[in-house]
Amino acid sequence: MLLRARKDSPADPASLETDPDRGADPLEAVLHQERAALVRRAIDGLTDDLRAAVVLRDAAGLPLRDVEQILGIGLSATKMRVARAREQLRTELEGVL
Secondary structure, three states: OHHHHOOOOOOOHHHOOOOOOOOOOHHHHHHHHHHHHHHHHHHHOOOHHHHHHHHHHHHOOOOHHHHHHHHOOOHHHHHHHHHHHHHHHHHHHOOOO
């Protein structure tokens, strides 16, 4: 019944929305997904305190002062956690990215 109610009208191909990823190279899309999975696994491998600091700072884009307040630690401790997390991620991902 639903099919009967639908009106079949020809559509102008120029008026149809296009998927921006449809024209992308499939190999590039797969490589992008694999890299994203590697980064996610590396972030998941961080300790909770380092993961929280780097995700708030780099993924969420929060300023250090906001990260400091959220984590309830001093500014120098916040900077140190972000730096340690970045260094561990760099070391973990160095040979694979």
